[in-house]
Amino acid sequence: MSDQVHVFQKRFAVSTRGRGPQEITDYVADIVAESGVRTGTVQVFTHHTSCGLLIGENADPSVCRDLDRFFGKVAPDGDPMFEHDAEGDDDMPAHVRSVLTGVSLGIPVSDGRAALGTWQGIFVWEHRTVPHERRVTVTVTGLRGG
Amino acid sequence: MSDQVHVFQKRFAVSTRGRGPQEITDYVADIVAESGVRTGTVQVFTHHTSCGLLIGENADPSVCRDLDRFFGKVAPDGDPMFEHDAEGDDDMPAHVRSVLTGVSLGIPVSDGRAALGTWQGIFVWEHRTVPHERRVTVTVTGLRGG
């Protein structure tokens, strides 16, 4: 039984279906399991500026629909205030929403698992209207012994 | 003097008094001290989808009152836009506010302490109107020697 700290890193990509959530809880769970880490932290990161990562309720799909309604209200497509519309009406609102949700998450690892709460799921949130392939890097740091 | 990296993890719960801030700076400080880590990072995480964690000014209580006013304006209770109201008017707004503040924080550890700025405090922010017990996990990773 070793008490040495380990680092394990793996990448994957998800194909989004246009604006809205793509749950990746199982991808992250599998990487944590593969790492062998029992106590530590896991960092989840997406390498883009027009999608985001968030932890939200994953039991009732109406929560995700309402979250998207909220994003639509706080940073609506085609807002004349925005100068940057090189890729269309949803270009700058996607950047704003990406900043609001962020592109990085940290979660504890306990007993060999990502220690999410009962109702917490991990989502890549697509902020563009068109589907994209979104790259995600997961890094697990911690103790394997236990 | 060892230069080996250590990981130390501990959980606690706080009873909130309904909507608003519950400062946990001292809880986190105690866990960092107990870890013996002198240089590294500390991750603070709450296992819920209707409260959040944030770093804010902890000197003047009017800042916290204004923050709550802001949350009330950006995601008001009873907004007819929201579909999800299973637990009442404050249900979906609490989920939205939780996404805006996030449920995870990372702070450096320097000289054996969580290296917060002079005016920075760590808060569990209750987004529901009714008091709840909120679980928090703190993970410290770093060097003990130094």
Place this chain on the structure above:
Amino acid sequence: MSDQVHVFQKRFAVSTRGRGPQEITDYVADIVAESGVRTGTVQVFTHHTSCGLLIGENADPSVCRDLDRFFGKVAPDGDPMFEHDAEGDDDMPAHVRSVLTGVSLGIPVSDGRAALGTWQGIFVWEHRTVPHERRVTVTVTGLRGG
């Protein structure tokens, strides 16, 4: 070739020019390079409550101008709703915007570099109207061998 985990921490300060972005991608890249870490994570933290850190598009300057317009709309200076104005009209809006963007970022380190996406840059975002000196701490944790 060692497979032991290392921790490397360094601080710097940036002088902002008043409200808006100050890119620090190169500062962080240099610290990651100096750390010698090849696989792991980097945490970036700013010790203040009236500026923030964010990852955003760094190719087209209109994105940053639009982000600042967004902040001005969601938390405008001089909002009569705010009680806390000890340091002026931009005091409380700066605290609100700091909470929205956050003061901490986590980024993976891969192949010895902060693994940002093609268009991602790291910014200290000044939320006060007047220039300030903002302190930043960068902590790199991971494997040097590889």
